[in-house]
Amino acid sequence: LSLESSMTRSETDEVGGVLLPKRVCDRWDQIWNFRARPDDLLIATYAKAGTTWIQEIVDMIQHDGDTEKCKRATTYLRHPFIEMPTKYFAGLELAEAMPSPRTLKTHLPVQLVPPSFWEQECKIIYVARNAKDNLVSYYHFHRMNKNMPAPGTWEEFLEKFMAGQVLWGCWYDHVKGWWDAKENHCILYLFYEDLKEDPKREIQKVLQFLEKDLENVVLDKIIHHTTFEIMKDNPMANYTFQPPAVMDHSISPFMRKGTVGDWKNHFTVAQNEKFDEDYRKKMSRTSLTFRMEL
Numbered sequence: 447l448s449l450e451s452s453m454t455r456s457e458t459d460e461v462g463g464v465l466l467p468k469r470v471c472d473r474w475d476q477i478w479n480f481r482a483r484p485d486d487l488l489i490a491t492y493a494k495a496g497t498t499w500i501q502e503i504v505d506m507i508q509h510d511g512d513t514e515k516c517k518r519a520t521t522y523l524r525h526p527f528i529e530m531p532t533k534y535f536a537g538l539e540l541a542e543a544m545p546s547p548r549t550l551k552t553h554l555p556v557q558l559v560p561p562s563f564w565e566q567e568c569k570i571i572y573v574a575r576n577a578k579d580n581l582v583s584y585y586h587f588h589r590m591n592k593n594m595p596a597p598g599t600w601e602e603f604l605e606k607f608m609a610g611q612v613l614w615g616c617w618y619d620h621v622k623g624w625w626d627a628k629e630n631h632c633i634l635y636l637f638y639e640d641l642k643e644d645p646k647r648e649i650q651k652v653l654q655f656l657e658k659d660l661e662n663v664v665l666d667k668i669i670h671h672t673t674f675e676i677m678k679d680n681p682m683a684n685y686t687f688q689p690p691a692v693m694d695h696s697i698s699p700f701m702r703k704g705t706v707g708d709w710k711n712h713f714t715v716a717q718n719e720k721f722d723e724d725y726r727k728k729m730s731r732t733s734l735t736f737r738m739e740l
């Protein structure tokens with residue numbers, strides 16, 4: 447058996463109607479009872495919306511632009527992925543062992559976030575990415591990451607995404623749920639497309655949110671260190687440290703394209719029309735809007 451074929455693809459289950467890896471559901475009580483601390487910062491995203499990117503930006507801000515300090519460990523060790531209990535990312539244990547102040551990561555939809563984050567009034571940064579690019583990125587991620595269920599064909603994955611039958615649940619509910627939550631909680635809601643368009647402006651929003659003030663030269667250093675090209679070559683951020691049996695970058699690299707509008711290379715005209723029609727219905731009752739191109 448090759449390493450790849452010996453890896454079993456992830457089994458799934460549900461919590462509150464949201465599809466999650468079975469191993470997450472199996473530990474749900476522990477995850478739900480997670481004890482947040484008041485000075486925790488939570489980074490929340492739908493998977494493939496730019497999590498790793500904002501994590502690197504936040505880490506650079508917290509370390510005053512010191513790139514060496516930001517290379518102290520891999521992304522998942524620096525920022526525990528709270529609900530993820532694989533042997534590589536024992537999120538809960540990593541978080542519990544981590545001294546404050548902690549920066550934590552989650553892909554949970556807002557209604558499944560452990561209540562202690564609200565009770566402790568933790569700051570949260572949410573990054574959203576337009577549905578089509580998010581979907582394309584998620585499709586390729588399923589191909590290369592053997593911890594995800596097999597995606598099937600592009601057409602099949604597209605249908606599953608529209609039906610919300612993908613891990614961490616329905617994209618439409620995720621982005622809308624977090625959008626509504628920011629009315630009552632301390633949430634900075636950012637967009638992948640804005641970060642791409644003007645990283646300086648968006649990083650300044652993060653600085654303000656974290657009540658940090660950095661000199662212009664440091665800000666420029668952060669912008670440079672967190673560009674796609676630099677992060678793609680950074681072994682502490684590009685997920686090449688994962689064993690090849692889990693992530694096979696030869697199928698599709700984790701740092702794949704990092705652009706806005708790559709969906710145009712995937713959707714047929716018919717798929718696009720169908721997607722748009724369904725999208726209009728699902729997104730009709732929200733003030734949340736996305737840019738699908740720049």
Ligand code: A3P
Pocket residue numbers: 491492493494495496497498499579582583584586672673674675677700701702703704705708
């Ligand atoms: P693509 O597959 O479209 O290239 P996440 O970190 O949430 O899993 O998201 C991964 C996506 O963010 C991938 O998208 C990846 O290339 C992109 N990404 C990571 N770092 C980036 C950066 N510095 N600039 C732009 N995109 C980045």
